[in-house]
Amino acid sequence: MKWRWPHFAGKAGGACIGFLLGGWIGFALGIILGHSFDYHREHLWARLPRLRFGSPFKIAQPAEQVYRHALFVCLGHIAKQDGRVSPQEIAAAEGIFKQLKLKPKARQEAIQLFNEGKMPNSQIEGRLTLFSQRYRSNKAKRLELLDHLLTISYAKGGPHPAQIARLKALLPILQLSLVELERLQRRRDQQQQRQQHKQYNRQGQATQEKAGLLAAYHELGLNSTASDEEIKLAYRRLMSQHHPDKLVAQGLTDRALEKATEKTQDIQQAYALLKKVRQL
Structure with a gap:
């Protein structure tokens, strides 16, 4: 009593x-x-x-400390569910530590708790139960913890079935539903698709830029191993050969002069690109 x-x-x-x-x-x-x-x-x-009162005058943990301890242990636990903790999962955990702005001592404690969660006999249910009790009226905080755990499961590109199965088993302790977990998963999937699309576009743009650079070398009659001085000499030589002002005196037809003008513009564009890329 x-x-x-x-x-x-x-x-x-x-x-x-x-x-x-x-x-x-x-x-x-x-x-x-x-x-x-x-x-x-x-x-x-x-x-x-x-x-x-009970164990000699032990002060109750602050709510934020209860949250962090439960989070760090569960991060290690979920990361281990597929058999091994990958570098990507460790990097994801480090990202969460950084997001929480942990000081050096707190970060060291977080790493210890993460390693504790990886152990086969880790008892995470007790920490999660205490967390859920302290945040019984704060559903947003419970969803935040679950979302952080999904960060670990998606670290390698997508969740492992064993990780999702374990998260589902923990939902009753967190006082959350399967619908809420699936909603968080859909949001993760959408974010992943957007990132993949952006990466695909960047790769396509890089391929186009590389092709344009090779075409510029080809226009000047060179390859990518050409020196800066060789590029400048090739540009001056080709401009001297094809500039319309120098071809007028040769009595060329209007069509020939038009082609010479187009060739001159191509040479100038090629040189301008190489000049920008190589900072000539």
């Missing part, structure tokens, strides 16, 4: 002390002061971390 401070303790103590010091007037003042003491004890002191 828990011992509780009586609600009237302040008033009783104040009345006794007041009577001893000032008679009945002191008695009345003592009750007033004692009532104020009881009020502030109930409404302000109760918000402070309370002592747990």
